Each structure stands twice: as C-alpha cells, then as structure tokens.
C-alpha cells in the first residue's frame with residue numbers, strides 16, 4: 001500500500017469517533033500502527049519535522065488561524081519527552097508551551113476556563129497545552145475537588161468552549177498519550193534509579209498511581225463526551241517513546257496539510273516594487 005494512504009488510515013484509528021465511547025481498555029498502548037520499527041521512526045522523523053517547520057512558517061505568514069495542541073496523559077506517559085522530541089523542532093517564535101498546574105488562589109476565583117482561554121495563542125501561532133482544562137474533569141473528579149454536579153456540567157461547557165474556539169480560527173489537536181500501567185511502573189522506577197531524574201518523583205506520584213482505575217474511568221468519560229466533530233480526541237499508543245513522537249509528528253503534519261495554508265498576496269505589485277527599489281540609492 002502507498003505509504004501516504006497507509007498513514008491516513010492510521011490517523012483514523014487514533015480518533016475517538018464523536019458520540020462513541022473511547023474504549024481505552026480495548027486500545028493497546030504498545031501498538032505501533034503505521035510505523036512498525038524504531039529504525040523507521042528515527043529515519044522518518046527529521047523529514048517530518050522539516051515539513052512541519054515549513055508549514056509553521058506558512059501558518060505564521062497567513063496569520064489568520066491558530067493551532068492548539070492539547071496534551072493529556074497519566075503521569076510518566078511522556079508529555080515532556082514529546083515536547084522535547086517534536087515541538088522543540090519548531091520555530092520557538094511561533095510556538096508556545098503552557099503547563100497547567102493546580103490553579104492559583106486567583107485562578108480559583110474565576111471560572112475554570114478563564115486561565116485556559118487567556119493562554120490560547122494568537123493567530124499565526126502553534127500552542128501546546130501540557131495538561132489543560134481537562135484536568136477540571138480528571139484530577140478534580142478523581143479527588144472530589146468540587147461537587148459532582150459542578151464537574152458533571154463541565155463536559156458540555158468544554159464542548160461549547162472548544163466549539164467557540166474552532167469557529168474562531170483555532171484548530172484543536174487533542175492528544176491522549178496512552179500508556180499501560182506496567183509501563184508507568186517501569187518508567188517511575190527508572191526515574192528513581194536515575195540521579196538526573198529522581199528529583200521528579202515524589203510521594204504524591206505514588207499516591208496518584210493508586211488511583212489508576214479512577215483516572216482511567218475519568219479519561220474514558222472525558223474522551224467519550226468531549227470528542228466532537230470540531231475537536232476530536234486522538235488516542236496515541238505511547239508505551240514506545242519513538243512511536244509516540246512519530247505518531248504525533250504525523251498527526252500534526254496531517255492537520256497542517258489539511259488546513260491548506262497559503263501565503264498572503266504581496267502588498268503591492270512586485271514588479272513595480274522591484275523597479276522602484278532598484279532605482280533607489
């Protein structure tokens with residue numbers, strides 16, 4: 001099969017179809033559809049990043065639309081690794097990464113989307129949300145941080161908010177990095193063994209792991225209820241780091257290609273401008 005067609009099919013497999021359940025339990029975090037080997041991923045990634053940079057430049061030149069990547073995952077699923085492996089390949093002038101931590105007292109005195117909306121980048125840019133408004137139906141739901149009726153109402157509020165963004169020139173690329181419980185354990189143990197990384201690990205991470213099933217249920221609900229035609233969710237198998245990076249680069253490429261980005265027309269007649277410039281001192 002033609003490689004391009006092959007990859008289009010793969011993107012379809014990652015999508016959570018609007019109105020249907022995500023069925024995370026049935027999706028294999030170790031799968032590698034479309035790219036069976038690490039060697040192939042390593043070979044293809046640089047070319048993909050190069051094309052992404054070219055498309056990013058067009059997005060910037062066009063200056064009419066925004067791309068917003070929403071990244072969610074269990075601990076140690078590789079959000080940071082993905083940002084380093086894929087997004088660091090873009091031009092930093094047009095790409096911002098925002099990490100959302102527990103809300104500050106000021107943020108808590110506003111609605112949950114206040115801090116999120118403020119962080120959406122302007123036209124011409126690519127934004128990456130490392131965690132997002134989805135935390136307000138994930139960690140908040142798992143730990144009962146607000147009453148049930150409050151978080152339950154948020155799925156519809158999120159859909160309305162994302163529809164508003166989409167209708168105003170924001171292309172959302174929502175990505176859930178899907179790792180297995182065993183892979184998380186392996187990575188957390190590796191962190192503890194590595195003096196350069198064990199600062200990242202705390203008692204709190206251990207405590208969160210105990211809630212794995214609750215998080216899985218919360219993700220299942222969030223991905224199922226908030227995958228919409230305007231802003232679908234993608235479940236990226238992430239047990240293999242090389243596959244995760246390859247897959248996200250591909251998803252971004254497809255998104256940017258499908259946007260049919262064009263350069264604006266030159267401001268003035270190029271031939272006249274050239275003639276005038278040549279005539280100048």
Ligand code: ATP
Nearest residue numbers: 075076080100101102103130131135136139140200
């Ligand atoms: P790292 O890989 O470096 O640990 P991280 O994204 O886990 O990255 P942390 O500072 O460890 O960063 O965690 C941020 C914490 O903030 C997470 O536990 C997350 O659940 C929490 N958080 C984010 N948004 C909210 C929210 N709206 N309400 C409550 N907690 C939130």
Ligand code: MG
Nearest residue numbers: 075076200205
């Ligand atoms: Mg953490």
